[in-house]
Amino acid sequence: MLYAILKLIYKIGLWIFFRRFEVHNRHLMPDGGPLLVVSNHPNTFMDPIVTASLLRQPVYFIAKSTVFGSDFQNWMLRQMHLIPIHRREDNPGKPVSNEEAFSASFEALRQYKTLLIFPEGNSFNQRRLRKVKTGTARIALGAEATGVKGLKILPVGLNYSAPTRFHSDVFVNVGEPILVADYATAHRQDGQEAVLALTEEIRKRLEQLIIHTPTDEEDEMARQVEAIYKERLAAAAPSDIPAHIQDFLLTKAIVSGINYFSQREPERVAALKEKLSSYMLQLRRLRLKDEIMGLRRKTVLWRSVLRVLYLALGLPVYAYGLLHNYLPYIIPSKVARAATREHEWYAPIMLTAGIFTFPLFYLLEAWLAQELLHLSWSWTAVYFLTLPLSGFFTLHYWNTLQHTQEHWLLLRLFVKRRALVKSLRLQREEIMAELEAAKEEYLAQANRGLQ
Incomplete structure (x- = not known):
């Protein structure tokens, strides 16, 4: 039972x-x-x-x-x-x-x-x-x-x-x-x-x-290649494969390719790894992600304007959701960090704590609303339903805010440090070209092996 x-x-x-x-x-x-x-x-x-x-x-x-x-x-x-x-x-x-x-x-x-x-x-x-x-x-x-x-x-x-x-x-x-x-x-x-x-x-x-990376070094390189190159690989992949399966297979292919070249051309892999690490380090220092580096300036500006409009219109709902969901959201995280220093335990502890914090807080908030505002049972039920819905909206709003900040940072760099943006994009193009060449070699070798 x-x-x-x-x-x-x-x-x-x-x-x-x-x-x-x-x-x-x-x-x-x-x-x-x-x-x-x-x-x-x-x-x-x-x-x-x-x-x-x-x-x-x-x-x-x-x-x-x-x-x-x-x-x-x-x-x-x-x-x-x-x-x-x-x-x-x-x-x-x-x-x-x-x-x-x-x-x-x-x-x-x-x-x-x-x-x-x-x-x-x-x-x-x-x-x-x-x-x-x-x-x-x-x-x-x-x-x-x-x-x-x-x-x-x-x-x-x-x-x-x-x-x-x-x-x-x-x-x-x-x-x-x-x-x-x-x-x-x-x-x-x-x-x-x-x-x-x-x-x-x-x-x-x-x-x-599973995704099996033999060493931490290969795993780090695989994640960097995924961040830069996976979207291009996905665009060329068959469209009839479900997205989650395609994502898994592409990561497996990236790991397999790294392993293949590590055994046959370790110097080439080491050189590419150095370029990837340098490029990613510069992005981290600028608080940027690679996904926006391939966008044109007009695209970045247009997306930023749309997101600012969304953020402005959604601010009242965000404030409502934050007010009602912040404590039940933050308590599981605090409990996890207080209970253990092992990162592997964070997710299950947060899940377990959240199972209790969210229902308890929602019930408490609904009861307070009914007592203080003298709501009918039907209006109390409507209010109760808005609590989890506003919580999901608040999470989406926050993620959108983070992405918008990245876009504005890039636009600022376009204006004040154009040479730096140009340098980063040249580095990215060079890395992409090397990855594309490696992909063609890897596929050609695989095809020869099948013949």
């Missing part, structure tokens, strides 16, 4: 927290077990919330034993379907036994339940898949050996645009299920070899479903 209530609350919270929540191949998600769901783990507590919200059936979670504590805490966590598992890093120097967790997992799978496992073990806010541990394969093959039939492993890739930021995007990429029975014969012949083979298959499947 507690699980069902929390799932409903969090599903509503996810709809509000994320600007876009896209799912690819949702039809591959079975409606029942026995099922092991495996996923990458970039965003701590947010990852199980996102994944479990997409499955119709109840989900049981394999969690590190350190989250368990007092008897009441243990009872609460078990009501939320958590199964503790012990890790060597949690108890250094002590023998580790997961017999209880494995037995509980086998029993759950025998009852056709669904288990969610993050085979990397720990959560890190990175666009890569770390080492996949063997626990998932051991549970799967062990369950198969004890008579669990039809067991599948469902790989799920979680891709966040900005894991710790409110109103960011998440793209959930669902892969083809792995049939554990395909490894049963090999497991009977050589258990350890079968575990390693299944673990490697899980790794490969997950790596295909």
Whole structure:
């Protein structure tokens, strides 16, 4: 019962927290077990919330034993379907036994339940898949050996645009299920070899479903290339592909291209990286973004005028929304920063706190309005509906204000520092030309490989 209530609350919270929540191949998600769901783990507590919200059936979670504590805490966590598992890093120097967790997992799978496992073990806010541990394969093959039939492993890739930021995007990429029975014969012949083979298959499947940048340096370069070049790539891409899938595939292609040239022409990549870093640093110092550097002066001026008009007309609604939504919006952020210094925990803490702050504040504001203004129930309901709507408008207004400031900064540079703008645009054109040439070489090589 507690699980069902929390799932409903969090599903509503996810709809509000994320600007876009896209799912690819949702039809591959079975409606029942026995099922092991495996996923990458970039965003701590947010990852199980996102994944479990997409499955119709109840989900049981394999969690590190350190989250368990007092008897009441243990009872609460078990009501939320958590199964503790012990890790060597949690108890250094002590023998580790997961017999209880494995037995509980086998029993759950025998009852056709669904288990969610993050085979990397720990959560890190990175666009890569770390080492996949063997626990998932051991549970799967062990369950198969004890008579669990039809067991599948469902790989799920979680891709966040900005894991710790409110109103960011998440793209959930669902892969083809792995049939554990395909490894049963090999497991009977050589258990350890079968575990390693299944673990490697899980790794490969997950790596295909996410943006995987091998190092922080390559990830930084990939983000810079995305900022400058992705829009041009998207313009040349097939128009019949949904935008969220196209965005994912383009980023994968950029990462693949960087990896390709890093192995074959590292000096060329290093030179391009230096140009990108220098250009981006200059933009940061000027408080500008690349997306407006490719616009003509008249376009910047025209857009600025339209946005100023929008800001002027929308100011009263913005003030209304800010007055009613500032505290419930800012409190979750303050709570997250007070509760932890680990950025990976910001988003789930903000989501959890916001689930309570917004409804409570809205109810309090509606009650005060009714008491102080003597509103009827119908007018109180109308007033209540304006609170979340004005909140969304306020967020959009603020983002528009930020973009307008960037446009005015650029216009100011056009007037006072024209040589600097010209220099930045020349740098941008040079970088774009190099990226275009690299793309043509990469595609030509790929085509030769297919012939």
